[in-house]
Amino acid sequence: MPLASSSCKARLALTKVEFSMLNGANPVVCAIARDDLDRLVGSASRSKDPLALFEIYRVQIERIASLKFDLGLRCPNGDVFVRSEDLKTLESR
Secondary structure, three states: OOOEEOOOOOEEOOOEEEEEEEEOOEEEEEEEEHHHHHHHHOHHHHHOOHHHHHHHOHHHHHHHHHHHHHOOOOOOOOOEEEOHHHHHHHHOO
16 A cells, blocks of 8 residues: 655654654654765755755655555665665656
8 A cells, every 4th residue: 555645744864864653553664865966956056955855855755655555665664764875766667
């Protein structure tokens, strides 16, 4: 079952942007590394706020996180970590 978007705001951690999605009523922690976010949106993004960039591309990033979750591509603790290479790999499915 695909993950659903959550109304929770994303938060900036030291090296990543963390966001929550929902598996039914259960929250799932998801994240994208700041470097991967930059690669995902292009080199011109380096001067922009990572949270603002995330919000611009949130729908696409959440779609990737949901696909990874459905495919069982999760961290051992159940979290979903989106990487820039996921865009190419998962869009071909």
